Amino acid sequence: MSPARQYAVLVAGGGVAGISTALALAREGMSVCVLERTRYEQWRPGETLSPLAHAELSRLGVSLSERGEDFIPSHGIEAAWGSEQPRFHSFITNPYGEGWHVDRQRLDALLARQAEAHGVPLLRLTSAMKLEREQGRWRVHAQTASGEVELTCEAVVDATGRASSVARQCGARRYRVDALCSVSAVLEQPEGMAQTLLVESTPLGWWYAAPLPGRRVIVSLLSDTDLLTRAGALRPAGWCALLSATRHLQARVGTPPESLLFHIRPCETSSLERSGGERWVAVGDAASGLDPLSSGGILKALRSGRQAAEALRSALGGDDTAIPRYAEAQSSGFTQYLTARLGHYATEQRWPDAPFWQRRMEASAASAKLQTERAIP
Known part of the structure; x- marks a missing residue:
């Protein structure tokens, strides 16, 4: 067992949400460590990044425009949805500029390098296995490729994706809307x-x-x-x-x-019953997983990371309302997303008897809320 290592914040998960949280904290001078279970070699789905992500990335000091072939511009979205012919939604007039087609492996690795450049220890092939609350601090038992290590921190961030492994250990349940x-x-x-x-x-x-x-x-x-x-x-x-x-x-x-x-x-729509508690928060997919139809997964990950970092800074500074406010904002955002999701699916009326569309057309905002009461085993 290695000697305990102490940090202000420990982030479990080195994807977009986890790294954005860590970077935002590190840029404010806080000590933070990231645990990532991979070497970033595993396949991750490619995504189209909204122009709105430019502002979030620039806050972290990250620019995609100088990355050459690693990230290619996206001119917009064509959607044959609700009609036979595609409709084109251009990014050209967006005040933030074009979108980007990104390879998630490359994006995650880029953000990881940016975090390390800001002095953030990033422990690859490392997973948080057990958390214990002792004398106002977290004791985290982590498994590495070479054995177990023990770390302590004042606050912990769940960035483990839909697994929500940290939040589950903290007693939070996760609910699923669809399959x-x-x-x-x-x-x-x-x-x-x-x-x-x-x-x-x-x-x-x-x-x-x-x-x-x-x-x-x-x-x-x-x-x-x-x-x-x-x-x-x-x-x-x-x-x-x-x-x-x-x-x-x-x-x-x-x-x-x-x-x-x-x-x-x-890639089901799902959410934690709460995205924060006693000195812990969940970010990105760990807080709530969106339907890929939203094209907002990366943007949400970046935003929730920034918002979580702001809440943690306030909480560690003595503001006991900061984490509950963050959790309430995440819950409110998910409710708004459910309403938008239902509206978008309702625009496709060509196959009312097909099971996939029937399931979505039968759902209303009220029934969708009731569906979330079904816990994932």
């Missing part, structure tokens, strides 16, 4: 492919395709887990057959190769 799942493949990008995110709804659910750095494109099918299984979409032959039935998406990405590497990822 959405994505089945994705990364393909070679066709010559001359438009630098836009393409979304297309179908009777089974919906698809998206987005360019990635390195002349690649990510193609994803999203539906409820049981419907994907029933349609054979978890197998290459079934997935490819469904892709071939799309009107716009296959024309954009071409015919997939015979050998495909699939990435299957739960």
Whole structure:
């Protein structure tokens, strides 16, 4: 067992939300340490980053405009949703400039390097296994590649994604609204492919395709887990057959190769019952997981990291209301998101008898709130 290491704040999870929290704290001179269970080598889905993220990244001293081929500009979103023909939503007139198509591995690694440049210890291949509250401080038992270490801190941040492993240890429950799942493949990008995110709804659910750095494109099918299984979409032959039935998406990405590497990822809408408690907060997906349809996962991660850092600074400075205010703001934001999500799904009326759309059309804002009372086992 290594000697205890002491920090003001310990962050469990080195993704966008965790690193943004740590960076914001470090830039204010606070001692903070990040535990990351990987070396950033694991596959993470590519995403289209909203222009609104520019302001959040600039607060952290991060600029994507100078990163060359690591991050490529996004000109907007094309959506065949509620109609046969796609509608184009351009980023050109956005006051924050263009969006970005990002490779999450590269983005997370970039933010990790930025944190280390600000003196943040980032312990890779390390997970927080057990937390104990002692004399007003947290004692964290962490597992590393070489054994167990013990760290102490005044406050802890849960940035472990939908697992919410820290919050669960603190007694918080997580609730699920749906059972959405994505089945994705990364393909070679066709010559001359438009630098836009393409979304297309179908009777089974919906698809998206987005360019990635390195002349690649990510193609994803999203539906409820049981419907994907029933349609054979978890197998290459079934997935490819469904892709071939799309009107716009296959024309954009071409015919997939015979050998495909699939990435299957739960991406349900879900939330903690509370996003903070006695000297702990949850950020990003650990606080609440959004439907990828929102295209707001990274932006929410950056914002919640900044807001959590502000709450922790105040709390450690003696403001006992700071963390409850943060938790209430996260809860209010999730409620607003649920309303917007329901409205967006309601605009697609072409397949009222298809189970995926029937489930969403039958939901109202009130019933969605009731659905959140079903805890994830």
